[in-house]
Amino acid sequence: MQTVTLKPKKEIKISVEGENISADIFSGKTEKEIHALVAWMGNQKTTIGELFSVKVEGSGPAADTKIILEGDFSRVKRIGEGMTAGLILITGNVDMHLGAKMSGGKISVKGNVDSWAGREMKGGELIIEGNAAYYLGAGYRGESCGMRGGKITVMGNALDFVGEHMCGGEIIVKGNTGILPGLSNNGGKIVIGGNTSRPGSEMSKGTIIVNGKVEEMMPVFKLEGDEIVDGVTYKKYTGDVIGNGKGLLYVK
């Protein structure tokens, strides 16, 4: 078991590229080695050691590595990018692209996450106790497949475009989401506990379940009647009918 604790040495005002903060990269490394890892701050090349205090206890493979991020990481992007195993615990907020392209392991955030969390994620788990911003589990610009596998859970709310271009996996938002969750969906499942608006346009596959109120429906869904899912009765829609889509939308 290896535990690595990072704390910012001072307030970070300019965003930092934190793609080296991942269990795969930290595992088996000493404090000194982690200190030397590159972390760009704006257009300045710097190191993790210069920005953060690093404490390492024990040593182990990625799957047995725990990273604890204490303090304010709200300007640190790309934490856990491409991670395949291990655990990251974040006590505060983080910047964009948390867990992007990760394929395994678990990231748990006590605070809020900025946009693109879980972008193009393939596997593993992301638990966000606060709120998520835009494009949760979506595909980055131009990408035809967003989230492909794994699970994202948000205890709070999420903003617009949750799971855009999603191809697989599961996103659960306990609170409300902004407009167009599941836009251009091609697979996977999105469960929204609260309210949303205009879910699922351009959907070709996949499932969206809305337990709250849908403020506005896109006129591209066909009502198929009532259906009981997990003991709850929903109105079942299919669409997007314009693109001959086979997406499923369940609204309470």
Added chain:
Amino acid sequence: MELLIKNGAVVDPVNGNKGDKTDISIKDGKIVKTVSSKATIIDAGGRLVMAGGVDAHSHIAGAKVNVGRMMRPEDSRSGISPRTKITRPCTGYTVPNVYAMGYRYAQMGYTTVFEAAQAIMKARHTHEELEEIPIIDKGALTLFGSNWPTMDFVREKDMDKLAAYVSWGLLASRGFGVKCVNPGGGEMWGFGKNVTGIDDVVPGFDVTPKEIIVSLMKVNEMLGLPHSVHLHCNNLGNPGNYKTTLASMELANQVKASKKRQVMHVTHLLFNSWGGTNWGDFESKADEVANFLNNHKNVTGDMGQMIFGSATTMTADGPKQYANAKLLHAKWSNGDVELEDASGVVPIYYVKQISVHAIMWAIGLELALLTKDPYQMLLTTDHPNGGPFVNYSEVIALLMSNKKRQEEIKTVHEAVHAKNKLPGLDRELDFSEIAIMTRAGTAKVLGLLDTKGHLGVGADADISIYDIKPDQIDPTVEHAKIKSAFSSAAYTIKGGNVVVKDGQITATPLGRTYWVDAKVPQQHHDEMMKDIVKKFKNYYSMQLANYMVQDEYLTHQQVVKAGIIPAEVN
């Protein structure tokens, strides 16, 4: 500056060298007989030496390429490398940025590349990009197949005017040759339609694709252009299209070549050698097409080999691209070039386990293996339609090793066993044949064999050295080494400068842009211009004065002279 390459195993089919140890002397950017004792010496140490690679068909610059970049930001995210002291930053895989185009070709040992399609109206954009592509020599073929003036003059059967238009169009676009894409189809796409064969009549113009092809071949030979007509056949990408392809190639017999080369080059034949009637009974007809080429020396072709993975299809064949986008549920960009052309860009992902893709992959290889004369079947991937050019080494390894092909066949959809001949083909190409498909043949087809594609005295000092010793390697077995060597040259020498060493860029001189200045009698030009002026007045959205590409766009131009051949020579 003088340079001497010693101890190279030189493979130079034009000069009959099949791997003998020969020294190559270079002075002032040219290959010479001898150099002085002051020459810098490169010891090839028995490694493979070839002329710099020449690519006759690749989409490297211009409006379509840039549309591909704009609509595929996800592609730009791959292939990123930061700037170094020598090179500028690179991005992209299927649609790399301009710098990467030059660096990556040079790293493979290529030194000359021709952009396969530019509309005259968009030529300025093409040249803006060509000017920024480092290292390689380049040029662009100009589209003439669906232009209104072309179709008008074809209907009037006025070959003098058509020749004058081609000559002027080449000047206006600073183009190198005549490209003809889905003739007539680009115009019909303006009305949401397409031509289905070479005998359909284009409404409003009363001409058929057949007449357009034959007329363009005639004027191409009247003008004595270095390259022949470069044809992208009608019906491309439709099952059963091999019949259209054969009928189009048959037209070559109606025209006599003005030079020692083909009269018609049919490009990316992979997409034109399809049997069947739909995607269910889709099958390869590469054997029929190759058989035609084996019996007709006046036609050449190139493979357009498909590479599994990401590709971006881009072509002046607008209607085809609409069909592709619908079929694939993919992003689609459509372009309309006023009186000249249509175009379209659609990303695609070729998958080994999709039967149609597997059959297509095998068709490309069949074409190369079944065409007996490698001078008639050039190696291309129709970059980036079949796949990015950086995969040429993969294609070379596949062509040289049946073992590799059989290994690959095991990983692709089983349909190739029933629909293709590839599993039973045991031909394995040697280094000379590869040199022809990538150098001598491409240079000959382009009409540049005097200075490109070989290592004889007088040729440009464009040379590549690969990290393999031909006498110590069995390419049929050690295909992985072949692939790795051809993907990253030990040395690339461009115009006498070492531009790549051990796969790394060492210098970035700017290459030249080739274009053809074809003169026609003044009265033909004047007559033709009356029509053109009318077209601009009535239809074009731009002024004639703003239409021509000026010299400012070509800081390193290489003009090839051509024109109406005097009667006595004829």
